[in-house]
Amino acid sequence: MRARVLALAAATALLLSACSSEPSVPDDQVVKPASVPSKWSTEDLGVLSVSAPASWDLQPATKPAKNITSTTWRTGVDDDGRASGGLEVKVITDPQAPAEKAAESLAVSALATLRSGTVDPLSIVWPDATDAWYLAYTATVGLPDDEVAYPTRTMVLDLDEKTQVQVTVLTAEGTDEKVIDQVLTTVKLTPAE
Amino acid sequence: MRAFHLSRRPDRGQGSLESVGVVAVAALLVAALGTVMIQASPAVADKAAWGFCKVTTLGMGDCAEPDDLSADDDRIPPQPCTVSSSSGGYDVSISYVVTLETGRQFVVEELSDGTYRVTAIGTGGVGIGVGPGVDLSLTVNEDSYGVTAIANADVLLGYEGGETWYADSLDDANSILQGQVALEVADTLTGGSGLVSTGKDLLDTILGATGNEPTSSRPDEVFFQAGAEANAGAGVSAIILNMGAKGAADAYLGLRTTPDGFTAYYEAEADIDFNLFHIPGFGETSEGGKASRLFEIDYDDEGNPTAARLTTGSYWESVEGDWDDREAAQVNYTEAVFELPIENDQDLQIALGTLAPGGDQAFLDAASSHGYVSSNTYKDDGLTLGVNANGSLLGKLGGSVSGGNTTRELTDASYWNGTEMVDRPGC
Numbered sequence: 001m002r003a004r005v006l007a008l009a010a011a012t013a014l015l016l017s018a019c020s021s022e023p024s025v026p027d028d029q030v031v032k033p034a035s036v037p038s039k040w041s042t043e044d045l046g047v048l049s050v051s052a053p054a055s056w057d058l059q060p061a062t063k064p065a066k067n068i069t070s071t072t073w074r075t076g077v078d079d080d081g082r083a084s085g086g087l088e089v090k091v092i093t094d095p096q097a098p099a100e101k102a103a104e105s106l107a108v109s110a111l112a113t114l115r116s117g118t119v120d121p122l123s124i125v126w127p128d129a130t131d132a133w134y135l136a137y138t139a140t141v142g143l144p145d146d147e148v149a150y151p152t153r154t155m156v157l158d159l160d161e162k163t164q165v166q167v168t169v170l171t172a173e174g175t176d177e178k179v180i181d182q183v184l185t186t187v188k189l190t191p192a193e
Numbered sequence: 194m195r196a197f198h199l200s201r202r203p204d205r206g207q208g209s210l211e212s213v214g215v216v217a218v219a220a221l222l223v224a225a226l227g228t229v230m231i232q233a234s235p236a237v238a239d240k241a242a243w244g245f246c247k248v249t250t251l252g253m254g255d256c257a258e259p260d261d262l263s264a265d266d267d268r269i270p271p272q273p274c275t276v277s278s279s280s281g282g283y284d285v286s287i288s289y290v291v292t293l294e295t296g297r298q299f300v301v302e303e304l305s306d307g308t309y310r311v312t313a314i315g316t317g318g319v320g321i322g323v324g325p326g327v328d329l330s331l332t333v334n335e336d337s338y339g340v341t342a343i344a345n346a347d348v349l350l351g352y353e354g355g356e357t358w359y360a361d362s363l364d365d366a367n368s369i370l371q372g373q374v375a376l377e378v379a380d381t382l383t384g385g386s387g388l389v390s391t392g393k394d395l396l397d398t399i400l401g402a403t404g405n406e407p408t409s410s411r412p413d414e415v416f417f418q419a420g421a422e423a424n425a426g427a428g429v430s431a432i433i434l435n436m437g438a439k440g441a442a443d444a445y446l447g448l449r450t451t452p453d454g455f456t457a458y459y460e461a462e463a464d465i466d467f468n469l470f471h472i473p474g475f476g477e478t479s480e481g482g483k484a485s486r487l488f489e490i491d492y493d494d495e496g497n498p499t500a501a502r503l504t505t506g507s508y509w510e511s512v513e514g515d516w517d518d519r520e521a522a523q524v525n526y527t528e529a530v531f532e533l534p535i536e537n538d539q540d541l542q543i544a545l546g547t548l549a550p551g552g553d554q555a556f557l558d559a560a561s562s563h564g565y566v567s568s569n570t571y572k573d574d575g576l577t578l579g580v581n582a583n584g585s586l587l588g589k590l591g592g593s594v595s596g597g598n599t600t601r602e603l604t605d606a607s608y609w610n611g612t613e614m615v616d617r618p619g620c
Contacts, residue, residue, distance in 0.1 A: 059435070068422065072431050086432035096422055105423030112448045112457035113426030117496055139429050152429065168428045 025125045031134060031155070033127060034185035042186070045071060045089060048157075048165055051186035052087050053179065067093045076172070085150075085171030087183055095164040099156045102164065103133035106154060114139035114152075121156075128189035129157040139170065149173040153180050159189055268610050269617060270532060270565040306619070309366035311358040313373060313412075356412035357449075415450045454493040488547055490535075501544035502532045503556055529568045531560035566609035567617060 025032050036042060042051040043058065052058075056073040064070050069091045076084030095102065103121035110116040116137035126132035135154040140147050152170040159165065167187055169180040358373075360366035449456045491500040533556060535541050540559065547556040560566055606620035 064427065064431075065422070070431060072435075074432060074435065081435060083433050083435070088428050088431050090422070090428070092422055102423055106425045108448045108450070108455070109423055110425035111496065112455070112492075113424070114429060115496070116425075139425075141429065141433060150429065150433070152425075154425070154428070164422075166422075166428070168425075168432070170429060170432060 023125045025127070029124055030122060030136070031124065031153070031181050031184050033188070034182075036186050037182065040186070043071070045069075045091060047091055047159055047163055047190050048089070049186075049188045049190070050087070050089055050167065050183070052183055056086060064090075067095075076175070082148075084175060085179070086169075088166075088168045090166040090168075092164040092166065094162060095158075098161075099129075099131040099133050099158040099164060102166070103135060103154075103156045106156065106166075107135055107137075110135070110137050110139065110152075114141065116140070116152075124155075126155070126157055126187070126189070128159065128191045130160060131158040132156070138173070151177050151180060153184055155184055155187060157187070157189065160192065163192075165189070268565060269608050270530065270567045272532075307361075309360040309363055311360065311366050311369050311373070313356045357414040359413050413452055454491065454496075454499070457490050457492070459488040459490075490544060498535045498541055498544065500532055500534050501540075501547070501556070502530055503547060503553065503560070504530045529566070531557055531564065531566050533560045533564040561609060566614075568605075568607050568614065569603060569620070570605040572604045 036051040037053075039054050040051040041054045041056075041058075042049055052073045053075070056075040057077075059072040059074060061069055061071045071089045071091075072086060073088075074083040074086040078084070097105065100121075100123075107119035107121050110119050114137070116139055119135055119137045122134045122136075124132045124134045133156045135152075135156075137152055139150045139152045141150060142148055150170040150172055152168065154166060154168045157165045157167070165187075167184060169183045171177055171180050358366075358369045360369055447458050449458070487502075487504040489502040489504070490498050491502075493499050533540060533544060535544055543555050543559050547553050603620060606617040607614045608617045
């Protein structure tokens with residue numbers, strides 16, 4: 001009898017596991033979840049948490065549109081108020097386009113406004129995301145005689161049909177560029193209950 | 194076939210301007226746009242300013258003619274002008290619109306070079322947020338007037354991911370249209386979303402008449418809307434320049450891919466001082482405002498900028514006979530286009546500077562000096578104002594126009610030949 005119960009429990013656990021399983025993150029994926037480095041600060045933004053170096057300044061959240069909440073971190077701000085790097089997290093409710101289309105639009109937008117050249121969004125796997133895309137490009141900002149290049153990474157994550165997260169990290173060329181992908185690895189989605 | 198032959202709405206002209214003297218007032222509105230821009234530069238009397246003045250005041254402005262003009266016959270803008278346009282679902286000569294039950298629209302237009310353009314419009318419809326909206330509304334003697342400055346509506350009809358095909362003949366355009374409509378209907382059927390009988394009838398009619406199977410044709414152009422959710426520049430500027438900073442990224446409207454490269458669209462703002470309108474009823478303390486204009490940069494397939502265009506437009510109204518007779522009212526739309534080929538760094542600097550406050554005068558000067566300047570006037574259906582604003586205007590002016598009935602017919606086209614504005618051949 002006990003063996004039957006154990007077998008049934010094992011089978012149930014297996015079924016439940018199968019129901020809740022999601023594709024695992026490929027080993028060779030360009031960016032993968034990782035543990036938070038020491039001396040970094042973690043911020044809980046509701047549907048996700050993200051970490052950044054403690055020296056990065058967290059700015060007050062803003063709403064660039066009714067359905068968007070934007071949270072920004074900035075670092076290396078000079079006398080003109082220009083930052084040398086930072087992070088922006090957009091939490092979008094009822095997005096106008098799913099992650100794939102949003103990533104495509106962001107790519108052409110980068111090409112048009114940031115002189116990035118052609119950007120090819122990569123489909124990635126991210127825990128608790130129904131769809132995930134990754135963009136890597138170098139943004140050029142300023143007029144030709146005063147331009148600065150910023151290696152930039154963006155992740156577009158759909159949590160469900162109602163919620164999308166866009167995470168953008170950049171740093172000025174010549175600074176520690178490893179940090180931009182490192183920040184992305186700390187993104188942790190909070191699945192809806 | 195209902196989708197091809199919707200009847201004209203009985204409330205044609207509703208929401209139009211009514212009062213006596215409105216032509217003069219509307220002309221002043223148009224003139225004011227030109228006045229503001231020209232006054233931004235001390236070089237009012239040079240030929241560039243003169244050309245711009247002639248265009249934007251429709252010949253009614255006090256434009257000082259300079260002495261040292263030299264003629265140049267090779268200044269006809271390279272792009273064909275649109276000779277007719279319609280939107281809304283009824284036949285107008287050879288331009289027409291198919292509106293599906295899904296809300297998706299297909300616009301077919303004849304261009305002046307004899308080719309045809311088929312544009313698929315997203316289900317969001319025409320003029321949501323972007324497009325030929327009304328940027329200013331004025332109230333004079335209890336009558337309201339709208340001034341638009343974002344023009345070139347046809348380009349932005351593809352909002353929410355519009356697609357455009359070009360065809361050499363009407364038959365080819367129809368073939369593209371039929372294939373796309375059939376695909377659209379087939380997708381709807383496959384999706385099981387409860388297609389109504391009209392759509393089925395349409396599909397049957399199309400397939401029965403042509404024998405075409407649903408086919409896919411790669412569009413020649415695709416329009417990507419920017420918006421706050423898809424604007425990479427806004428996100429980057431939020432980090433680098435902090436929120437609230439205004440720059441080119443914030444003005445970015447979207448991008449259109451073409452076989453030769455792509456075109457980026459920006460909204461350029463101009464300061465408007467209502468006192469310059471000199472309209473009775475506007476006191477010296479009236480407030481200023483902003484007007485938007487459409488700014489475009491063409492890039493080749495390697496991302497190198499090749500040309501830039503600045504477009505501004507205005508609605509005005511004329512009538513024959515009694516002003517109280519709305520049916521006789523005619524809404525006109527005039528747009529002025531300034532194009533500068535980008536051939537060196539100096540041209541590029543001038544083009545990019547247009548997005549900065551006060552930077553447009555150098556662009557107008559350069560376009561008049563070694564680029565292209567053109568002006569097109571269209572006779573619009575009386576419903577155009579309401580439809581183009583699609584809520585924006587209605588919210589400000591009131592009215593009950595809804596749906597999508599628009600026709601536009603080119604009545605006058607001219608270009609700057611280096612000396613004066615002359616009739617543009619072929620338009």
